[in-house]
Amino acid sequence: MEVYPTFKRPHYPADIVVYKDDAKKKPYVVIECKLDADEAGLSDKDRTDLQIEGVHQALENSNLIRPDSEYFGYYSHCDEAFYKYGEYSRSEIEEHEVPDLPIAYGKPPKYRYFKEIDGKDKRPCDLATLRKHLKNCHQIIWHDTKRSSIDAFHEMVRILYTIIEDENRTKKRDPYKFQYRTGASPAAIAADVRQFFSECAQRRKELFEIEVDVFDEATGLNRKTRAIQGFMISDTALAKIVRRLQGISFVRTEFDAKGTAFEAITSPIFRGEYGGYFTPRTLVQSMIHLIDAVKEIDPKSEKFIDPACGSGGMLIELWKYVKRDVIPRYTSSDLQIMKDSTAFAAQRLYGVEIVPDIAQVAMINMILRDDGSTNIELGSGVAPYAKFTNKTIQPGIFNGVISNPPFGDQITDRDAIAATDMAEWSKKKSVKSAAIFLLRAVDLLASDGRCAIILPDSILNNPSDFHVRDYVRRRARILAIISLPIETFMSSKATINTSIVVFKREDIAAKKGGELGDARRRAEARFASDRNKEIRRLKRAIARSKTDALRSRLAVRLGYVTKTKWKRLIEDETDRIYRSARDYNIFLAEAKAVGINATGRECANVLPAIAAEFQAFLVSGSKEFAPKVDDLHTTATVHYGEFSRWDTLYYQPRFENNMKEVESVFGRLHPLSYYFDISDHTYDPNTYAGPDPVKYLEISDVNVADGSVGEVEEILAAELPSRATWILDEGDLVIGLTRPYRGAIIVVDKEQAGWVATSGFLVVKPRKKIVSAAFAQAFLRSRFGIMQMEKEMTGGSYPAIGRFELMERVLIPAAKPEIQDQIVNIHETKGKSVFAEKQRIISALAEIDQQSDHLADAYQLFIKGPTH
Numbered sequence: 001m002e003v004y005p006t007f008k009r010p011h012y013p014a015d016i017v018v019y020k021d022d023a024k025k026k027p028y029v030v031i032e033c034k035l036d037a038d039e040a041g042l043s044d045k046d047r048t049d050l051q052i053e054g055v056h057q058a059l060e061n062s063n064l065i066r067p068d069s070e071y072f073g074y075y076s077h078c079d080e081a082f083y084k085y086g087e088y089s090r091s092e093i094e095e096h097e098v099p100d101l102p103i104a105y106g107k108p109p110k111y112r113y114f115k116e117i118d119g120k121d122k123r124p125c126d127l128a129t130l131r132k133h134l135k136n137c138h139q140i141i142w143h144d145t146k147r148s149s150i151d152a153f154h155e156m157v158r159i160l161y162t163i164i165e166d167e168n169r170t171k172k173r174d175p176y177k178f179q180y181r182t183g184a185s186p187a188a189i190a191a192d193v194r195q196f197f198s199e200c201a202q203r204r205k206e207l208f209e210i211e212v213d214v215f216d217e218a219t220g221l222n223r224k225t226r227a228i229q230g231f232m233i234s235d236t237a238l239a240k241i242v243r244r245l246q247g248i249s250f251v252r253t254e255f256d257a258k259g260t261a262f263e264a265i266t267s268p269i270f271r272g273e274y275g276g277y278f279t280p281r282t283l284v285q286s287m288i289h290l291i292d293a294v295k296e297i298d299p300k301s302e303k304f305i306d307p308a309c310g311s312g313g314m315l316i317e318l319w320k321y322v323k324r325d326v327i328p329r330y331t332s333s334d335l336q337i338m339k340d341s342t343a344f345a346a347q348r349l350y351g352v353e354i355v356p357d358i359a360q361v362a363m364i365n366m367i368l369r370d371d372g373s374t375n376i377e378l379g380s381g382v383a384p385y386a387k388f389t390n391k392t393i394q395p396g397i398f399n400g401v402i403s404n405p406p407f408g409d410q411i412t413d414r415d416a417i418a419a420t421d422m423a424e425w426s427k428k429k430s431v432k433s434a435a436i437f438l439l440r441a442v443d444l445l446a447s448d449g450r451c452a453i454i455l456p457d458s459i460l461n462n463p464s465d466f467h468v469r470d471y472v473r474r475r476a477r478i479l480a481i482i483s484l485p486i487e488t489f490m491s492s493k494a495t496i497n498t499s500i501v502v503f504k505r506e507d508i509a510a511k512k513g514g515e516l517g518d519a520r521r522r523a524e525a526r527f528a529s530d531r532n533k534e535i536r537r538l539k540r541a542i543a544r545s546k547t548d549a550l551r552s553r554l555a556v557r558l559g560y561v562t563k564t565k566w567k568r569l570i571e572d573e574t575d576r577i578y579r580s581a582r583d584y585n586i587f588l589a590e591a592k593a594v595g596i597n598a599t600g601r602e603c604a605n606v607l608p609a610i611a612a613e614f615q616a617f618l619v620s621g622s623k624e625f626a627p628k629v630d631d632l633h634t635t636a637t638v639h640y641g642e643f644s645r646w647d648t649l650y651y652q653p654r655f656e657n658n659m660k661e662v663e664s665v666f667g668r669l670h671p672l673s674y675y676f677d678i679s680d681h682t683y684d685p686n687t688y689a690g691p692d693p694v695k696y697l698e699i700s701d702v703n704v705a706d707g708s709v710g711e712v713e714e715i716l717a718a719e720l721p722s723r724a725t726w727i728l729d730e731g732d733l734v735i736g737l738t739r740p741y742r743g744a745i746i747v748v749d750k751e752q753a754g755w756v757a758t759s760g761f762l763v764v765k766p767r768k769k770i771v772s773a774a775f776a777q778a779f780l781r782s783r784f785g786i787m788q789m790e791k792e793m794t795g796g797s798y799p800a801i802g803r804f805e806l807m808e809r810v811l812i813p814a815a816k817p818e819i820q821d822q823i824v825n826i827h828e829t830k831g832k833s834v835f836a837e838k839q840r841i842i843s844a845l846a847e848i849d850q851q852s853d854h855l856a857d858a859y860q861l862f863i864k865g866p867t868h
Contacts, residue, residue, distance in 0.1 A: 014061035017069070020105060027069040029101060032058035034076045055081060056090055071101060071108075081243060084108065094239075099180045110182045111175035113246060115167075122167070122176065122249035127257040133248065134261050137241045144237035150357065155233055156265065157364050158197055158208070159241060160250065164367055165200040167251040179246040186239035193238060194231055201228045206378045206389070207363055250368070258368045259316065279310070279404040279454070280488065282595030283500070284317040286607035287452040290502050291400050293615040294450040294479060297326050299344040302399035303392075307381030307440050309351030312362030314402050319345050319369055345369045350393060352381035382411060382433075382440045384419040395443045401451040405437030407496060424467045434459050435468045438501075442475050445505035451476075457483070457497040460646035461794040463802060466571065469646060476503040478640070480587040480614055482607075483648040484594055491600030497799065499647065502587075502614075523573035531566045553765065556680040560807075565673070568804045575644060585625070585637040587617045588648045592632045606633040650791060658787040659811075666813030673807040675771050676764035681727045683756050685720065688727075692717045696724065697757040699736045702744040707781060707827075709746060712755065725759040728752055733773040735762045735780065738800040740789035743781040747773045762803055771812060775820035778827035779812055 016031035032054045054074035062072040062085050073082035084096045099112035114120040125133070137159065142152040166178045175181075177196045180189055201208040210229045213222040231238055250258055291297070299322045306314045323341035331337060345366060353359035359378045366376060377390050385394050410430040411417065417425050420439050425431050434455050441451050459465050460481070472478075480502040486495060538558045545551040595605030613635050617625040627636040638651050662669065693714040701712050728734065730753040736744030738760050746752075757763060766773055779785050792805035801810075815823070 014058075014065065016075075017061075017065065027062075027065045028071065028105060029082075030058050030062045030065060030069045030072040032061065032072075032074050034074065036076060051076070051081070055083070055093060059083075059085075059090065059093065071098070073101070082108075095185045097180060097184075098182045108182050111179060113176045113179050115170045115174055115176065116172045122247055122252075124253040125248045125257065127254075127260055130248065130253060130257055131261040131264050133244055134265055137244060138265050140237050140240050140244075141233055144233045151232070153265070154229070154357075154360070155231060157360055158201075158229075158231055159245070160262070160364060161204070161207070161367065162193060162197045162200065163245060163248075163250050166196065167249060169200075176246075178242060180239075180243060187235045189242055190231075190235035190238040193242060198228060198230060201230075204363075207360055259365060262364065262368055279313055280594065280596040281313070281317065282605050282607055283404075283454070283484070283488070284314050284402075285321070286594075286611050287314070287402055287454075287500060288318050288321045289608070289611040290452045290480065290500070290614060291402060291450050292321070292326070293611065293618055294502065294504055295448070297322060297400070299326055299340060299348065303348050303350065303397060304400040304402065305350040305352075305393065305398045305444055306403045307352045307401070307444065308403050308405040308437055309353050309362050309376065309381075310358055310404075312351055312353075312365040312376065314404070315349045315351050315362070316365055316369070318402060319349060342369075346375075350375040350377070350390065350398070352377040352379060352388075352393065354378075354380045380411075380413065380416060381405070382416045382419070382436045383413070384415050387415075393444075396446050398444045399446055399449045401441040401444055401449070401453065403437065403441060403451075404454040406433045407456045407494065407498075409433035411436050422467065422471060432459070432465070435465060438468060439471060442472055442503075442505065445476075447505055447507070450479075450502070450504040452500060452502050454484075454498055455501055457499055457647050457649075457799075458795045460499060460501070461650065463568070463794070463804070466575075470575075472503065475505065475507050477506040477584070478503045478586050478643070478646070479618075480589070481646055481648050482589040482591060482610055482614075485592055487598040488594055488596065490598040491596065497647075497795075501646070519577040520570070520574045522577050523570045526573060527566060527570055531570075534561055534566075552680045553677055557677050560678055560803075564804050565808060568808070572644065576641070579643060580641040582640045584640050585617075586640060586643055587614050587625070587635070588638055588651055589613070589635045590633060590648050590652070604632060609633065610635060645794075649793075652791075655787060655791040658784060662784045662811070662813065666815055669811035669813050671808045672764070672776070672810050672812060675766065675768050675776065675812060676733060676807075677767045678803070678807070679726060679729070679732060679763040679765050681729055681763075683720070683724050683727050685717075685724075688717055694720070695752075695755045696720060697728070697734075697752075697755050697761070699738060699744045699758065699760045702736065702746055704742045704744055707743070707746055707777060709752065720756060721758075723759045724756050726757040726761060726763040728755045728757055728763065729765070731766065731773055733764050733766070733776055735764070735806065736760060737762055737802075737806070738798050740793065740801045740806075741786050743786060745777050745780050747777050762806055764807075770814050772820055772824070774824045774827075775815065776812055778823050780810070781827065785810065785812075 014030050015033040016029075017027050018029040018031075020026040020028045034050050034054045051074060054076070055072075058072040058074055062069045069085050071082060072085055074080065082098050082101050083093055084098055086096060088096065098108040100109055102108045112120070113122050134156070138152055138156055141155045142149065145151060145155070163178050166176050170176050177192060184192075205226075205228065208228050209226045211224055212227050214225050214227075215221075216223045233241075304315070304318060306312075309315060319341065322344050323337065327337050327340045327344075331340070349366070351362055351366075353362055353376065356378060359376060363376045375390060375392070377388055377393060379387065379389075388394075409432075411433050412430045414429075416436065417428060417431055420436060420443075422439065438453060438455060438459065441453055445451060459468060478501070480500070482500040482502075484498045484500065486497055488498060489496065535558070538554055538561060542551055542554045542558065545554060589610045591606050591610055593604040594607050595602060597603040610633055613625075613628060617635075617637070625637055628634070634652075636648075636651065636653070642651075644650075693716045695712045696715045697709070697712055701709055703710055726734075728748045730748055730750050732748040734746045734748060734757060736742065744761075748755075780789070788810045789801050789806070792801050792809050793799040794802065794805075
């Protein structure tokens with residue numbers, strides 16, 4: 001009821017007054033009500049000002065209502081404070097706060113909240129309200145400390161950990177520690193919370209310890225040590241947060257609500273600082289569906305791990321999926337679902353993260369899912385197993401691995417490298433992070449365990465990573481490769497081609513017909529005769545050579561034949577024989593839209609459809625599966641015997657159709673090495689005696705529209721970059737290796753002879769007069785040549801074609817001379833017309849731009865009128 005104080009001018013009522021007598025002569029409590037600060041969208045400062053105003057108005061009304069009341073307070077939606085009335089100033093109000101109003105005009109309770117006492121226990125909170133509270137607390141911290149958002153986040157972590165520990169450790173019917181108590185000042189409340197946190201933090205040092213400098217009196221110097229990092233905010237701010245959160249039961253609040261509310265705070269902060277540590281949720285959800293499709297998840301017996309867990313997003317999504325879709329397959333009881341999902345989080349989910357800030361996010365994320373043990377290991381996911389604090393993390397233990405490991409890093413830890421049984425790495429100082437995480441994923445899996453992992457395409461197709469792929473396939477059955485669009489991780493500032501690889505652990509190294517050594521012996525026997533013949537023929541030709549120039553060219557060819565050509569052919573044949581012993585198909589898919597675009601916004605998502613088709617593929621026994629094609633995705637299969645590379649691009653039907661069309665038009669084809677030799681005229685900075693300065697050709701200097709060369713930079717010979725490789729001779733064919741689909745290919749003319757070119761090109765010289773360099777240029781720049789080079793590309797960020805692939809896998813027809821001349825003429829004419837059209841468009845745009853300026857000037861003159 002509203003009561004108007006007698007002596008107040010102007011007349012504004014006290015909102016609620018409770019009297020001790022029916023005659024309303026003895027006021028007991030005066031309450032001032034204010035609007036809902038959350039619904040009003042008030043800032044933290046405005047909210048605080050509103051609360052102070054409400055408390056002061058309640059005190060003023062208590063002073064004016066005669067005789068004086070015993071208590072006064074302030075109330076707003078989910079925000080309240082009560083005080084013992086007395087003769088004191090406004091600055092002393094907080095020292096007289098009481099946890100709650102007395103019952104039946106008795107004494108105020110020392111505490112308001114007690115564990116498991118009806119009517120006095122903390123209450124769970126809905127998502128919307130909890131999100132508002134946490135956001136407001138984060139603002140209080142930030143405004144108090146004026147530090148970075150990440151520092152404010154760490155304060156929130158300490159607060160949430162303290163609240164949850166208080167709820168879990170408080171005995172039944174005892175008062176909670178994280179709350180106000182009668183007669184305690186804000187400083188005293190804050191001191192209690194700080195002390196309790198310090199005690200609890202000892203149990204999770206890895207969460208809260210930081211490196212600090214400590215003065216050593218013995219040496220007079222500072223020394224490094226580790227200590228628990230306590231609260232950095234002021235007593236006043238900490239007390240405000242206690243008041244705001246003291247009535248909420250985080251333990252009993254629904255898992256998704258408190259987890260989602262926490263993520264709402266952390267995601268904007270950490271995506272800015274550590275964007276690469278977050279995997280788009282659409283990808284994670286599809287990876288979980290893929291794992292469940294291989295073998296249904298058993299939440300009561302199976303363990304899962306992410307060895308590069310970041311903020312724990314994959315583990316949390318897995319937990320949500322199990323809670324929502326898996327556990328209800330066995331029970332319809334809400335209570336049992338909650339118990340089983342809690343047990344799954346606490347006992348079945350594990351993660352490792354090396355960045356402390358990110359690991360802390362993951363740990364708290366799991367704690368908020370009621371995983372008190374938090375099986376998140378702070379450290380490297382590829383460290384030797386003996387270094388793990390959590391001894392459950394051992395080889396052959398886990399039924400599932402789901403991960404998006406770091407791509408561009410190099411692992412330099414010799415212990416981590418040595419922990420693998422990869423002989424090829426025994427002397428390496430560093431290895432690709434994605435490669436070593438892939439090996440660790442295989443090693444963690446139990447027999448028949450399954451894995452879904454995101455990898456850069458370079459691991460899937462680079463010849464240098466063949467031994468990594470061989471390691472995996474000898475220990476696992478490859479089930480699916482799903483290529484992702486390059487936009488997938490652009491919002492995290494990563495421009496790289498990636499794929500999801502799905503496999504299950506299945507040791508096959510000793511199976512009949514699968515021995516790698518036997519396959520290599522058979523491959524070597526098959527090629528021994530041809531290899532030896534070519535080598536002997538080249539050696540005899542070198543011996544008979546009458547000029548140094550010819551001898552040099554033949555020596556280069558011999559080196560290529562012995563060190564590259566036959567070595568790769570034998571490796572590929574070994575691989576083919578080894579694969580042919582296994583009879584099954586692999587699911588391939590190309591996803592052109594995965595729910596997130598280059599700017600991080602939502603877009604179409606075909607991953608659920610691909611996951612459904614993968615499940616149909618498994619159900620069908622793989623061989624009866626019918627591939628599908630639409631505008632946003634394609635699915636297909638490839639037999640394991642033909643599975644030489646692991647990237648889906650390599651197996652697209654358009655490449656096979658392209659070769660069929662080439663053969664139907666030109667007939668017989670030969671590899672580039674049949675017509676050309678790799679140039680022997682290479683740049684040596686110690687002996688180069690060319691002009692000074694020299695013209696230096698980069699790939700970007702080639703006009704891909706017509707195959708001409710634009711302006712080329714002149715550089716002093718002594719200042720040429722380390723990638724300067726070739727000296728060009730007239731008639732050389734120069735082929736760009738990086739992104740070869742652009743068609744950066746030229747034939748060196750008289751003016752360009754003597755230029756130096758980058759290693760980004762392969763320079764070859766005509767060996768046989770069957771085809772001309774100009775025809776080879778025209779053919780390679782045509783659709784027929786470009787598609788061959790595109791198929792053979794490897795790499796992630798900057799795909800390129802290797803020398804071996806270009807020389808041996810790209811085929812050129814032996815067309816008749818008159819046909820070659822016609823094609824060259826068409827190529828040159830078309831190139832010139834394209835260039836001319838491009839120049840015409842540029843000129844037209846310039847003219848339009850100029851006309852726009854004239855129109856703008858005319859318009860300004862029209863609206864302003866003459867200036868004279």
